Each structure stands twice: as C-alpha cells, then as structure tokens.
C-alpha cells in the first residue's frame with residue numbers, strides 16, 4: 231500500500247526521545263533528494279555551525295524503493311564540515327531496502343549522545359545502545375563486532391564510522407555495510423560530532439506489492455532492460471575501472487597531481503589489469519541485478535613459512551584515479567593496499583588521495599618538509615601514502631590536521647593553492663575540460679555526478695556559454711528527479727522520464743507521474759535554496775590555475791571560457807533558487 235505522506239522517525243540523541251511523525255509533501259518533493267532537502271529546511275538552523283548538536287543528520291529513501299531494481303540509494307543530508315553549508319551524499323548497500331522494510335521514508339537524527347552510542351532502528355524496536363568500547367576502533371574491527379551484535383543479512387544494514395569520523399574530519403565517510411559509502415563532504419564527521427559510532431537499521435517488517443498484472447509487466451520490462459542490454463555488461467564486466475584506459479587514451483586522466491593527463495605506466499592500473507590479476511568477485515547493492523561492485527584482494531605475510539592473511543577490497547574508477555594515477559602509484563595491488571588503509575580509517579578515499587597529490591608536489595617544491603609530512607612523500611611511493619593516510623585520519627600534527635580539513639585549508643597555511651586540484655572539493659577523475667571543471671566546482675554536491683559536464687566536454691559541440699549552462703541546468707534537473715526516486719545513476723539510461731512515469735503509475739503514484747516536471751523543478755529549486763541559505767555564494771568559488779595549465783585531447787584548456795561559464799552558471803543557480811544575486 232503506497233503512502234501519500236512521509237513516515238519519518240525523529241531521534242534526538244540528547245534527550246533520547248524518539249518520535250514517529252507523518253509529514254506531507256509526497257506530491258511536491260517525491261522523496262530522496264527532495265525529501266532530504268525538505269526535512270533539512272524543517273529541522274536545520276542555517277546560522278548555527280555544522281557541529282551544533284541541534285543540526286540534523288538525515289537519511290531518506292524514495293517512492294520506488296523496494297518496488298524496482300536499482301532504486302537502491304539512500305540520500306544522506308547534513309550541514310557539511312567541509313564548508314558549513316548544505317550537503318548531500320548518496321550511499322547504497324542494503325541501506326535503502328532496510329529503511330523501506332523498517333517502514334520509514336526517512337530518519338532524522340538530532341542532538342548528541344552523552345557517550346558513543348549506536349542507534350538501532352526497526353519497525354518494532356527503536357533503541358539507543360552505549361557502545362563506548364568501540365570508540366577508537368577502525369572500521370574493520372568495528373564492523374566485525376557490530377555484525378555479531380546485530381546478526382542478520384538481507385534487510386539489515388549497519389552504517390558506521392572510523393577514527394576519521396570520530397575526529398570529525400571533513401574527509402570522513404559513513405560506511406554502509408562493507409563495500410558502499412556515503413563518501414563525500416564529511417557525513418562521517420557529523421556522526422562523530424553526534425557521538426554516534428553506528429546506526430543499525432533492521433528491515434523487520436514487510437510491505438505488500440501492488441495487485442494485478444500491470445506492476446509485474448512493468449517490473450519485467452525494467453529488469454530485462456537492465457540485464458539484457460549493454461548496461462549490464464558495461465558495469466558488470468570491467469565496471470567503472472574500464473574508464474582508466476579510456477581517460478588515459480583521451481589524455482584526460484589526472485596523473486601526479488594533474489601534472490600529466492596520459493602515461494603508458496597506467497597500464498598497471500587499468501580495469502583490464504585489475505580484472506586480470508586482482509579481481510575476486512562482483513557484489514551488488516540489495517535488489518540490484520547489475521552488480522557493479524568489483525572486489526579485489528590484498529594479502530599480508532604474517533609468517534616466514536608463507537602464511538598469509540588476505541582482505542577483500544572494493545575498487546572503482548574514482549578510487550583508482552585518486553590513490554593510483556593521481557599519486558603515481560601504477561600497480562593495482564599497491565592501489566588496493568592504499569584503499570585498504572583509507573577504508574579502515576573511515577576516510578573517503580577520493581579527498582585524501584587528491585590532497586596527498588597536492589602535498590607531494592608541495593613537498594617536492596620545498597614548501598613543506600618531512601617535519602610536516604613525517605614521511606618522505608614521493609609519487610609512486612605506496613608505503614609513504616599508507617602511513618600518510620593514517621596521519622590524516624588521526625590528525626597527527628598541525629599539517630595533517632589542516633590537510634584533513636581539505637587541501638585548500640592546508641594551502642592557505644603553506645602556499646600552493648595554484649596547484650591544488652580542488653573543484654569545490656578535491657576533484658573527481660575526469661580532466662575532460664572546461665564544462666566538467668565548472669560543473670564540479672559549482673555543483674551542489676561538488677561531484678562528477680551533479681551533471682554530465684564530463685560527457686558534454688566529449689561531444690563535438692560548439693562552445694557557447696549559453697548552451698553549456700542550459701545543458702548543466704537541464705541535466706541536473708533530470709538527475710535530481712532520479713535521485714529523488716533514489717535510483718542508482720548507472721540506471722539513468724533505463725529510467726527515462728517515460729519509464730519513471732510508468733513505474734510510478736504502476737505502484738499507485740499516478741498523481742506524481744502526472745506532475746514530474748513540476749516536481750523536478752521544485753526539488754531543484756529547494757536544494758539550491760538550502761545551499762544558498764547556508765552560505766553558498768557561487769561567485770566566490772575559484773578554479774585553481776592548475777586546471778588551465780593542463781592539456782588534453784582537445785589541446786590547452788580555455789581559461790576565458792571557464793570564467794565566462796562559471797559566471798553565467800553561478801548566476802543561473804542563484805536565480806533558480808529564487809535569490810537575487812549577492813543576497
């Protein structure tokens with residue numbers, strides 16, 4: 231049975247009060263990104279700092295969660311420690327289905343627990359449990375203990391943080407189950423600030439599927455489109471690591487802090503190479519027949535008589551770029567070892583990887599010394615990077631404390647802002663050109679997933695600012711509607727507007743299907759409104775010089791075009807949010 235309202239659990243960690251409430255808005259914001267922004271507007275105090283206990287940490291799912299494959303994401307919203315503004319981070323694993331089966335559309339966590347706690351959520355049980363003895367444990371240790379404490383699989387998810395989150399680093403992620411993350415903009419730090427080591431969601435209820443044949447036919451069509459087409463092969467076979475070779479061939483792969491965009495040595499870290507020597511198996515988020523998660527292994531010798539421990543580590547394009555090509559580490563097992571350390575520390579791999587690339591160049595230029603870095607950072611030196619990641623997580627000295635706040639914070643103290651590869655936050659693995667750089671720098675999540683700027687750069691289109699702005703706004707609108715359904719964006723080729731309309735109608739949300747364009751406009755407006763209300767000013771975003779010093783397959787980057795596009799796109803964002811410029 232569908233619900234016309236949202237059923238939301240509000241858990242206050244300070245008072246230990248739990249409230250279940252019905253909130254209207256299904257037909258104006260749909261769910262997912264839209265619901266998260268709506269709840270943020272309701273519960274956030276824009277003028278208070280991100281770590282004020284009153285600030286909410288929100289998890290929201292969508293109207294199609296549980297009904298269709300790849301509607302598998304949960305949207306996490308919070309005020310980010312990275313910039314003290316509104317932020318969204320999306321994660322998968324079993325999180326979305328667990329919330330659906332626990333019978334909630336969203337979870338809003340406020341307050342701060344007196345000591346490190348776990349929040350346990352189910353349809354019949356909502357509980358806070360003191361787990362102070364797990365504070366300080368790395369993610370692998372915490373995961374093992376938590377799985378024993380909360381046994382089960384299927385519709386049970388465990389979200390948790392590591393030492394980086396406990397120390398409230400903006401580079402701290404929230405790990406979902408084992409191989410998925412709410413990665414960027416510091417959701418892990420928000421949990422840390424709330425003294426919340428873990429959230430366990432137990433999907434212990436059931437929900438009825440629509441009666442009749444219509445829904446079954448639509449489900450079959452969606453499932454077939456996902457599994458019988460190129461999409462399955464693309465994401466299941468090599469997965470996103472297949473992009474490493476393609477980007478290298480395009481001269482668009484960031485290498486050694488974007489001092490190069492192609493290098494034959496990247497042969498050692500292509501998706502093909504990983505598949506050949508390091509791939510163990512694929513895994514999938516709950517309810518996903520595609521299974522894009524690629525899992526390799528690292529092993530450690532613990533006895534001279536050839537005895538080994540091994541661990542399974544997931545990898546994808548962004549991780550391989552961030553701690554592989556960007557750090558000049560061109561061996562897949564060394565890349566997996568670095569990812570393994572970041573995972574244990576509860577760090578989002580991309581941000582510290584790119585930050586360490588900046589630090590390595592700054593070290594080479596003599597702007598910082600071993601007094602700051604504690605290890606001799608050098609491109610290609612995997613051992614030093616593994617140690618440096620622990621220093622970032624623990625904030626061992628002033629240098630690492632600053633670096634763990636973001637590359638620009640360290641550059642403000644030590645210099646080197648010109649060669650910081652930061653586009654709002656540390657860059658994603660696509661040096662495709664002007665439109666991507668502007669889209670990540672200004673985008674709401676500062677993510678390559680905000681809009682398809684990287685694909686626009688690759689199309690043989692004329693270079694006009696107007697066309698690019700129209701593309702970015704329109705493409706973002708389509709994506710925010712999808713993320714309000716909580717679709718995995720890998721399914722965007724299957725979940726066209728027509729298909730989404732059919733899916734919504736088949737489960738009973740015909741009124742939403744009839745109004746998709748208006749709802750998408752409202753969600754897009756609301757998200758930007760929240761961002762601007764919490765301090766975002768697109769005109770103050772800068773794109774470091776390094777991005778106009780590089781060359782890719784199209785030749786040198788056009789700085790003038792970057793600046794013109796940045797100004798026009800920024801202005802459009804402010805208009806779209808309903809704010810007069812500069813207010």
Ligand code: SF4
Nearest residue numbers: 514515518520522718
């Ligand atoms: S395609 Fe990958 S990320 Fe998307 S739902 Fe499936 S397993 Fe998860």
